[in-house]
Amino acid sequence: MSFLLEARGMVAGYGELTILHGCDITVEPGRISVVVGANGAGKSTAMKAIFGLLPLREGRVEFDGRDVTGFTPQQLVKAGMGYVPQVSNVFPSLSVEENLEMGAFLAPQKVAPGLERVYGIFPVLREKRRQPAGQLSGGQRQMVAVGRALMMDPRLLMLDEPTAGVSPKVMGDIFDIIEKVNESDVGVLMVEQNARQALAIADTGFVLQTGTNLYTDSGEALLADPEVVRSFLGGKT
Amino acid sequence: MEFVDWLNASVYLFNKGLLNAAKIGSIYALGAVGITLVFGILRFAHFAHGDMMTFGAMVALGGTVLLREAGINLHPVPTGLLALPLAAAATILLAIFVDKNVYAHFRARRSPPVVFVMTSIGVTFVLQGVVRLIGGTGDRQFFFVVEHAGQRIREDKERWIVNFQWLRDHFEGFRENLVITAPQLWLFIFTAVALVCLHYFLTRTRTGKAMRAVSDNEDLARISGIDVGRMVSVTWIIAATLCAIAGTLLAMDTQYKPILAFSILLPMFAAAIIGGIGKPFGAVLGGFIVGAAETFAVFDWRPVAGRLFESVDMTQSMALVPAEYKLAVPFVILVLVLVWRPTGLFKGQVL
Ligand SMILES: Nc1ncnc2c1ncn2[C@@H]1O[C@H](COP(=O)(O)OP(=O)(O)OP(=O)(O)O)[C@@H](O)[C@H]1O
Ligand SMILES: [Mg+2]
Numbered sequence: 319m320s321f322l323l324e325a326r327g328m329v330a331g332y333g334e335l336t337i338l339h340g341c342d343i344t345v346e347p348g349r350i351s352v353v354v355g356a357n358g359a360g361k362s363t364a365m366k367a368i369f370g371l372l373p374l375r376e377g378r379v380e381f382d383g384r385d386v387t388g389f390t391p392q393q394l395v396k397a398g399m400g401y402v403p404q405v406s407n408v409f410p411s412l413s414v415e416e417n418l419e420m421g422a423f424l425a426p427q428k429v430a431p432g433l434e435r436v437y438g439i440f441p442v443l444r445e446k447r448r449q450p451a452g453q454l455s456g457g458q459r460q461m462v463a464v465g466r467a468l469m470m471d472p473r474l475l476m477l478d479e480p481t482a483g484v485s486p487k488v489m490g491d492i493f494d495i496i497e498k499v500n501e502s503d504v505g506v507l508m509v510e511q512n513a514r515q516a517l518a519i520a521d522t523g524f525v526l527q528t529g530t531n532l533y534t535d536s537g538e539a540l541l542a543d544p545e546v547v548r549s550f551l552g553g554k555t
Numbered sequence: 556m557e558f559v560d561w562l563n564a565s566v567y568l569f570n571k572g573l574l575n576a577a578k579i580g581s582i583y584a585l586g587a588v589g590i591t592l593v594f595g596i597l598r599f600a601h602f603a604h605g606d607m608m609t610f611g612a613m614v615a616l617g618g619t620v621l622l623r624e625a626g627i628n629l630h631p632v633p634t635g636l637l638a639l640p641l642a643a644a645a646t647i648l649l650a651i652f653v654d655k656n657v658y659a660h661f662r663a664r665r666s667p668p669v670v671f672v673m674t675s676i677g678v679t680f681v682l683q684g685v686v687r688l689i690g691g692t693g694d695r696q697f698f699f700v701v702e703h704a705g706q707r708i709r710e711d712k713e714r715w716i717v718n719f720q721w722l723r724d725h726f727e728g729f730r731e732n733l734v735i736t737a738p739q740l741w742l743f744i745f746t747a748v749a750l751v752c753l754h755y756f757l758t759r760t761r762t763g764k765a766m767r768a769v770s771d772n773e774d775l776a777r778i779s780g781i782d783v784g785r786m787v788s789v790t791w792i793i794a795a796t797l798c799a800i801a802g803t804l805l806a807m808d809t810q811y812k813p814i815l816a817f818s819i820l821l822p823m824f825a826a827a828i829i830g831g832i833g834k835p836f837g838a839v840l841g842g843f844i845v846g847a848a849e850t851f852a853v854f855d856w857r858p859v860a861g862r863l864f865e866s867v868d869m870t871q872s873m874a875l876v877p878a879e880y881k882l883a884v885p886f887v888i889l890v891l892v893l894v895w896r897p898t899g900l901f902k903g904q905v906l
Contacts, residue, residue: 369778395780403778409771412764419761420768424780426761466779 322347322382322505323368323474329376330367337363338529340377345474346521348503350496352537354513354550355526361509362404364526365478368507369401370394382473396424400467404478404509407463410452414443417451417462421469432469439495440465457488461495468499475499477508493519513551517541525550556863559728564862566719566731572854578739578808580846581746582819585801587826587838588753589794595770595833596790597658599671604798604823605816606682610649611799612806612815613690615642616697623701623710631713633737635697635807643799650795651788653678687813694812697738712807713737738807745800750839753793757835762789770833822849822885829892831899840900849884852876 323345331337337360345351353361366372368379370391378387381397389397400421409417418436422428437444440461446454451462460480467475477496481489489512497519500506510516517523520537525546533546540546586604593601618638628634657678661670698712717733757763769776769786777783806815826845830837856873876884892899 371774371778391778392780392782395778401778403775406772407775409768409775411771412767416764416768419764420776420779420781423761423765 320347320383321345321380322349323351323507324380325364325368325377326379327377328364328367328374328379330363330372330374332363332372336375336529338367341526341529342531342534343368343507343524344522345505345507347473348500348505349521350500350506350508350519350537351522351524352513352516352520353507353509353524353526354511354516355532356550359526360529361526362478363529365401365476365507365509369399369476392424395470395472398470398473399476400470400472400474401476402463402467402478402480404482408451408454408459408466411450413448414451414454414462415447418443418465418469421466425470428470432471435471436465436468439468439498457484457491460484460488460492464492464495464499468504472504474505474507477506479509479511481510481512489515514541557728559726560863562722562726562729563731564859566733567862568859570731570733571858572850574733574735574739576847576850577843578742578846579822579850580843581742582801582805582842583822583826583846584839584842585746585749585797586819586823587830587842588750588835589797590823590827591830591833591835591838592766592770592790593794594827596766596786597662597671599668599675600824601794602672602675602820603653603678603682604794605820606679606686607646607650607795607798608802608805608819609686609813609815610682610802611642611646611795612802612811613686614645615639615799615803616690616695616806616811618642619697620701623699623708624703626703626708628710631737633697633713633741633807634710635738635803636741639799639803642803643796646795646799646802647792650791650798654787654791683813690811690813692813694810696810697807715740736808738804742804742808745804749797749800750836753835756793762786766790818882821882821889822846825885825889825892828889829899831901834899834901837899837901845885845888848888849881852884853878853881 321344325343327340327342328338329336329340341360341364343351343353343364353364355361363372367374370389374387378385380386381399384397386394386397409420412420415433418433419429422432442458443461443465446458451459454462464477464480480496481492484492493515496506496508508516517537517540523535523537523540524531525533525540533540533543535543586608590601590604615635615638618641619635622628622634622637627637629637657674658671661674698710700707700709714734714736719729722729757767765776765781766786766789768779768781769783773783802815822845826841827838828841829844830839830841852875854874857867857869860867860873861869
């Protein structure tokens with residue numbers, strides 16, 4: 319089987335500290351992969367390692383059949399990855415439209431079509447396009463953050479807890495958006511605290527614990543596994 | 556007290572007060588914008604900013620000497636201005652050279668901001684030495700006499716006198732003039748043009764927006780594919796150009812001296828903080844606020860009062876603060892701002 323993203327045996331950490339001890343994460347073309355796990359399990363760290371924000375001590379990352387281990391974020395953006403970090407994922411003093419423009423900084427010719435696409439997905443952003451992103455509500459800010467990552471028309475969208483701090487209604491909206499983005503054949507790799515909902519839309523789910531893969535299976539299978547439900551989802555199936 | 560007294564007093568106040576406030580305010584504004592941009596992108600207080608101005612003024616003076624000796628002039632444009640492109644280029648090279656050889660080293664090691672601040676103080680000392688080595692220790696005028704082809708040729712500091720003929724014809728007793736020198740006029744022109752260009756650059760161009768993005772959120776800028784190293788260079792280019800303009804015009808208006816920067820560094824920082832660190836147009840406003848506060852704090856109101864009222868005691872100064880304490884004024888403003896509104900008027904970052 320060919321993967322859009324295939325990260326194998328990642329070992330990485332901060333300074334002396336090793337957080338990931340040989341962790342695997344994969345995304346099939348046009349599919350959704352979800353990473354869940356307890357706080358501090360290393361989910362964000364794995365995302366950062368894939369996106370070239372942390373050096374890999376061991377392991378390799380392939381994207382689109384190409385070895386991209388050690389690529390810089392710039393190179394990965396050019397190669398077709400978009401990444402939305404967990405925190406501070408907008409430019410607060412830039413307007414909404416400027417935020418989005420920065421998403422296509424590497425390819426100015428993609429700004430105009432990108433804006434149209436993003437405003438098509440998030441119509442509310444068109445109304446707010448002159449407003450500084452720092453003045454938006456949490457949900458609207460997330461839309462800007464996701465929109466920025468979509469500007470380059472990526473083949474893989476990486477989202478670190480896109481629903482953090484938003485109301486249940488907006489959370490539902492964001493999941494809808496992710497499925498909508500995914501329908502246009504964009505692969506999605508997402509870290510999510512709302513594991514139940516996320517796994518429900520996941521083609522593949524990864525349960526991480528202390529930087530290693532504890533379970534890997536289809537989202538459905540993980541939701542049906544009593545062991546996973548008991549320790550990670552809280553409550554019954 | 557008659558209406559014409561008011562006219563006389565107003566024109567005097569404009570000439571001796573507001574014009575000076577706007578002049579020194581422009582210098583502070585040009586400096587403070589650079590400080591705030593450097594802080595926004597490189598995240599440290601750049602203490603060598605004043606000496607970068609002195610360096611620019613020194614190169615402009617050297618260029619002026621060469622041009623004058625070669626007999627090149629573009630009267631009525633002061634020769635010092637013809638040397639300004641050279642001064643700007645040299646200051647840019649200096650800034651990039653220092654960045655690549657000094658600050659880049661600490662950036663690579665991810666040193667904390669205080670290391671950068673201390674380093675920039677070190678750079679200040681080195682620059683003060685360099686400026687004295689190249690430009691000498693003495694003070695010099697930009698308008699001097701040269702021997703050219705056996706002739707002594709002068710260049711005068713042009714001044715324009717507005718005598719308000721209409722007011723003179725219509726109001727008996729009106730006798731004030733407005734005097735503005737060429738360097739002052741050019742300073743206002745350059746400040747206005749530089750700030751308009753900067754505004755256009757920061758809000759309309761791709762590179763300018765990317766610079767603001769780096770200042771807002773450096774990590775996200777990197778993730779978006781913005782080359783932060785290039786933005787650092789652009790920042791130095793802008794800051795150095797503004798330094799060269801401000802330094803040269805300040806030295807042309809007064810005179811060149813190796814300690815040109817000494818008394819303007821603190822006011823420039825005060826201006827940047829008042830405006831909200833990282834907010835370029837806050838820094839501009841801050842510059843004019845500090846300039847006005849400083850000018851009017853030590854302004855002697857006697858001549859104004861004398862023009863309005865008969866019974867004014869002309870033996871005692873009517874300044875709020877004795878002139879010796881001029882340097883303390885920005886300091887007081889700085890402390891007040893830090894106490895009441897540490898983010899400045901425009902909610903910038905906290906130093
Ligand atoms: N910049 C950093 N420097 C040092 N240690 C870090 C850094 N970021 C994270 N860590 C540590 O790495 C471990 C994993 O953190 P990570 O952010 O990957 O967890 P996570 O699974 O994303 O958790 P959460 O669900 O809370 O977001 C934690 O123990 C954390 O303390
Ligand atoms: Mg996380």
